[in-house]
Amino acid sequence: MDIERSGPSPLMRFSSANLPEIERNTVLREVFGRGICNMELIPLTEAPVVDAELRAMPGLNVMWGHNSPHRMEIDPTRYGGSDTFMMSLFDNDLHVRHRAGEDDITPGSALIVSTEQALAAECASACRHVTLRLDYARLAHLVSNAGDFQMRMLPADRGVLQLLRGYLDLLRYTDEPLSAQAEHAIVSHIYDLVAVAMGPGRDVAEIVRGRGVQAARLNTIRQHVLANLGDHRLSVQQVATQQGVTTRYVQMLFESEGTTFSEFVLRERLAWTMRTLCDPAALGRSISTIALDAGFGDLSYFNRVFRRTFGETPSDVRARTIHAARH
Numbered sequence: 001m002d003i004e005r006s007g008p009s010p011l012m013r014f015s016s017a018n019l020p021e022i023e024r025n026t027v028l029r030e031v032f033g034r035g036i037c038n039m040e041l042i043p044l045t046e047a048p049v050v051d052a053e054l055r056a057m058p059g060l061n062v063m064w065g066h067n068s069p070h071r072m073e074i075d076p077t078r079y080g081g082s083d084t085f086m087m088s089l090f091d092n093d094l095h096v097r098h099r100a101g102e103d104d105i106t107p108g109s110a111l112i113v114s115t116e117q118a119l120a121a122e123c124a125s126a127c128r129h130v131t132l133r134l135d136y137a138r139l140a141h142l143v144s145n146a147g148d149f150q151m152r153m154l155p156a157d158r159g160v161l162q163l164l165r166g167y168l169d170l171l172r173y174t175d176e177p178l179s180a181q182a183e184h185a186i187v188s189h190i191y192d193l194v195a196v197a198m199g200p201g202r203d204v205a206e207i208v209r210g211r212g213v214q215a216a217r218l219n220t221i222r223q224h225v226l227a228n229l230g231d232h233r234l235s236v237q238q239v240a241t242q243q244g245v246t247t248r249y250v251q252m253l254f255e256s257e258g259t260t261f262s263e264f265v266l267r268e269r270l271a272w273t274m275r276t277l278c279d280p281a282a283l284g285r286s287i288s289t290i291a292l293d294a295g296f297g298d299l300s301y302f303n304r305v306f307r308r309t310f311g312e313t314p315s316d317v318r319a320r321t322i323h324a325a326r327h
Helices: 021-036 136-142 159-172 180-198 202-227 236-243 247-255 261-277 287-293 299-310 314-326
Strands: 002-005 012-015 040-043 050-057 060-067 070-074 084-090 094-098 101-105 110-114 119-123 127-135 151-154
Touching: 021 040, 021 050, 050 159, 050 180, 060 159, 060 180, 084 136, 084 159, 110 180, 127 136, 127 159, 127 180, 136 180, 159 180, 159 202, 180 202, 202 236, 202 247, 202 261, 236 247, 236 261, 247 261, 261 287, 261 299, 261 314, 287 299, 287 314, 299 314
Parallel strands: none
Antiparallel strands: 002 012, 012 050, 040 070, 050 060, 060 127, 070 119, 084 110, 084 127, 094 101, 094 119, 110 151
């Protein structure tokens, strides 16, 4: 059995891959089901498979997982589950049987359950999912009818689910530990997005939608910019078209953070060039090539803003890197 934390990564990983088949049922039920997930997890195959990555933050646990067919049973009197919600977003078609009936899950849709009462559900096929465990009271503060969600399927056509999934994927691949302030903001945004997906009370709907959806949209735009820094055509107009929003909306998102789209792009391009110039592995690349690869089309402008930002020229940084590599 593999349960590990890689270096400084905040993710804990669990895999049944190395377990002898004869031990899998017992270990999955005792260690993964009861110990990690606080539920009875009953495999429905002779050689069950579980691969999971878990991240715990204040008020929120997130699991990215792959499970073979299984049955889950939650007893709030045994596991203290009465104060939590679970929400799973699925990547594949799935048929789920439970006490209230049956649901056909499609890729991109979600299943949300309250563990206030005992429940049982059976996944008849293997599934890939992202599952959140959320605080009941905190979510109920945002969703007036939270008590109605003992088990409910949310269709994939809710655009907010796509934003939520994208936000969670960014969190998964953020390897560096986050500050307490950053974790607090991320958890708040995730709660907001879940509340919008569930349909919050009218009194908080606009606040939540503005806070959570905009935060997720801004993160998506930032990632698009970072992935396309070297594109000389990168502009607020291009990003707005790619996101299906107006240029003014994109500008307002950055203004809410006390900056502008242009300032963000320039800052990230400069940061990338500084990292590259400091990298001994990049000594074979000329300064002009690095600047062009970062998206700077005007080398004189690049040299000017680099010196203004860092207090030294690109040549100064390159010379320091060469000296360090030789010694």
